[in-house]
Amino acid sequence: MGVSVLIILTAILVGGSIWMYNRLIRLRNMVAEGLSAIDVQIKRRANLVPNLEQAVKGYMGHERALLAEIAELRARSREARTIGDKGRIEMDLSRALAGLMAVAESYPDLKASQNFLALQRELSDIEDQIQMARRYYNGTVRNLNIAVESFPSLIIARLGGFKGAEFFAAEAEDRATPQLKI
Numbered sequence: 001m002g003v004s005v006l007i008i009l010t011a012i013l014v015g016g017s018i019w020m021y022n023r024l025i026r027l028r029n030m031v032a033e034g035l036s037a038i039d040v041q042i043k044r045r046a047n048l049v050p051n052l053e054q055a056v057k058g059y060m061g062h063e064r065a066l067l068a069e070i071a072e073l074r075a076r077s078r079e080a081r082t083i084g085d086k087g088r089i090e091m092d093l094s095r096a097l098a099g100l101m102a103v104a105e106s107y108p109d110l111k112a113s114q115n116f117l118a119l120q121r122e123l124s125d126i127e128d129q130i131q132m133a134r135r136y137y138n139g140t141v142r143n144l145n146i147a148v149e150s151f152p153s154l155i156i157a158r159l160g161g162f163k164g165a166e167f168f169a170a171e172a173e174d175r176a177t178p179q180l181k182i
Contacts, residue, residue: 027144034137
């Protein structure tokens with residue numbers, strides 16, 4: 001009787017450990033998938049930016065500084081290695097592109113250009129896709145981090161070498177409530 005209880009408890013312990021290990025593997029892969037989705041959307045936007053720049057160059061002769069900033073941020077985005085760096089640069093690039101769209105409002109001919117309007121719609125769609133990919137990624141990071149830090153899965157995580165992941169976070173100024181100036 002005592003031996004069968006010991007065998008059952010051992011089977012439960014081994015089965016639970018295998019289940020937790022496989023869950024950690026699944027969560028880690030979901031984090032990688034989420035980061036890949038962000039990268040795909042960022043690359044789509046990076047490929048769109050030169051077309052957008054070409055569309056506005058002829059109209060915005062004196063907005064060269066803004067166009068140069070966008071080009072520089074796009075280059076820095078490709079070189080970013082950490083999630084934190086990529087997040088900061090991407091927020092800056094989104095802000096600069098929003099500024100470009102705001103400046104474009106001052107150019108009626110540009111606003112009427114079918115090419116520019118199509119690029120503007122595509123950029124808006126890509127920005128929405130980036131936001132969805134960031135939310136998915138952050139959700140998977142949350143789930144992985146909970147599993148890595150919670151008992152009893154933290155034992156399996158430590159034995160298996162699993163680590164928590166970094167969130168794709170907004171900067172403090174992006175989280176602040178905008179102030180209206182009248």
